Amino acid sequence: MNSEMFAKIDQSTAHKKSRITVSNFAMKNDENLAELIEIAFDISHKNHVKAFWSLELVCNKKLKMFVPYLDRFCEIFPKLKDDSAVRPATKICMFLAKSNHRKNGIELSKDQEHTIIENLVDRLIQNEKVAAKVYSMKALFVLGKKYHWIYEELKPIITQDAFEHSAAYQACARNILKKI
Incomplete structure (x- = not known):
């Protein structure tokens, strides 16, 4: 996975500003969100936790996207x-x-x-x-x-x-x- 979404997650940190950047990028389109969720739900993925951090912010702002x-x-x-x-x-x-x-x-x-x-x-x-x-x-x-x-x-x-x-x-x- 060498996408822009993957790169943003990979470079992210636990800092709120970093998580917000990833979540905002994920909410830009369905493909970004789908990739964020795919990484979050893949427990064996090295960035699974980081993806969950940003997914929480997506759900806080636009829960309907998560349906x-x-x-x-x-x-x-x-x-x-x-x-x-x-x-x-x-x-x-x-x-x-x-x-x-x-x-x-x-x-x-x-x-x-x-x-x-x-x-x-x-x-x-x-x-x-x-x-x-x-x-x-x-x-x-x-x-x-x-x-x-x-x-x-x-x-x-x-x-x-x-x-x-x-x-x-x-x-x-x-x-x-x-x-x-």
Whole structure:
């Protein structure tokens, strides 16, 4: 792969300005976005994590561009192992959950919802970094408005885990527990 998109990803860094440059380039046309996603979803690719960093920004700005790739995302999400890819992937799930809940938002299929829910619960109970757990918690809270059984699962998990994590996790847990 010697494309301009590949070169931009390869030269990118974790700095926000660098990630924004890649995400803006990806949003210029469907081919760039498709290549960014192809790299992000290829777990064995050396730039898979970097691609996920920029994909998160694409989804934050133009989530509807991501819709054609939702089924593939649902397939790859449970396979992610690198913490640096898991964090943006769980944040993408949060964007999807919020959009799915809004009028005129993205409508997830039942299978997509259930796959995302199942994997977010797994991320919440596994030994993940705090940011991924917080995004999982927030996404599950939103999805729980449609599937009330989620709250029954969520309450004991976040109550039990709260004291093992950072102040940021504890604050988010308290906030969500108040709402449910």
